[in-house]
Amino acid sequence: EPEVTQTPSHQVTQMGQEVILRCVPISNHLYFYWYRQILGQKVEFLVSFYNNEISEKSEIFDDQFSVERPDGSNFTLKIRSTKLEDSAMYFCASSLGPNSPLHFGNGTRLTVT
Amino acid sequence: AQTVTQSQPEMSVQEAETVTLSCTYDTSENNYYLFWYKQPPSRQMILVIRQEAYKQQNATENRFSVNFQKAAKSFSLKISDSQLGDTAMYFCAFMSPRGGFGNEKLTFGTGTRLTIIP
Numbered sequence: 001e002p003e004v005t006q007t008p009s010h011q012v013t014q015m016g017q018e019v020i021l022r023c024v025p026i027s028n029h030l031y032f033y034w035y036r037q038i039l040g041q042k043v044e045f046l047v048s049f050y051n052n053e054i055s056e057k058s059e060i061f062d063d064q065f066s067v068e069r070p071d072g073s074n075f076t077l078k079i080r081s082t083k084l085e086d087s088a089m090y091f092c093a094s095s096l097g098p099n100s101p102l103h104f105g106n107g108t109r110l111t112v113t
Numbered sequence: 114a115q116t117v118t119q120s121q122p123e124m125s126v127q128e129a130e131t132v133t134l135s136c137t138y139d140t141s142e143n144n145y146y147l148f149w150y151k152q153p154p155s156r157q158m159i160l161v162i163r164q165e166a167y168k169q170q171n172a173t174e175n176r177f178s179v180n181f182q183k184a185a186k187s188f189s190l191k192i193s194d195s196q197l198g199d200t201a202m203y204f205c206a207f208m209s210p211r212g213g214f215g216n217e218k219l220t221f222g223t224g225t226r227l228t229i230i231p
Contacts, residue, residue, distance in 0.1 A: 033218070035219075041223075042204070042221045042222065042223045042224060043158070043204060043219075043221040044221070045218040045219065045220070048218055056218060089156055091158060093158075098210060099146060099208070099210045101148065101160050101163055102160075102219060103160070104150075104157065104158035104159075104160075105157075106155070106156065106157045107156050107157065107158075109156075
């Protein structure tokens with residue numbers, strides 16, 4: 001069964017550094033998402049992306065965050081200047097179409113020191 | 114805004130027994146989708162089951178079934194013949210259809226940590 005793939009599985013960075021989290025969604029999916037889960041808390045929506053543009057973003061997704069689909073397969077989340085509170089598990093997800101279930105990747109654990 | 118509430122932070126049950134996880138939600142919409150996701154210790158988010166609000170019949174997937182009570186805004190998950198591999202965090206989630214513009218985001222509950230005891 002096709003999967004959403006995320007790399008790296010764990011990233012450690014220093015406060016103030018830029019990080020790029022990478023995702024390869026399922027190939028025929030059209031809708032792409034980033035969610036995050038701070039340790040011990042619930043999963044929170046960050047951003048959705050469709051037709052090469054952001055369709056919705058949460059209040060968490062401020063100017064420090066950006067997303068990009070640079071080619072036909074990758075979907076990236078960039079955090080420009082990381083803060084300690086950005087430490088979390090970041091999940092990429094994709095779906096086939098409207099109202100279809102989201103398929104999640106295994107997540108990238110980001111640790112900001 | 115929609116909210117999803119899971120009132121049981123932790124549950125445990127003996128292997129082979131049946132367990133029910135509760136979930137309630139709040140929405141003013143009539144058409145929506147509900148999901149249960151499982152997050153084992155590996156932290157992957159795995160779709161367990163899905164329910165469309167316009168369907169009266171409760172969804173089932175092998176040992177997993179739901180009790181969807183639309184009027185009560187309740188969506189519980191029943192796991193029958195529980196197995197050690199069912200040990201995980203279980204999240205209830207709500208999705209409101211948005212007409213296909215790519216922003217059908219999920220709103221998650223806080224989760225229930227389920228432990229299956231050998």
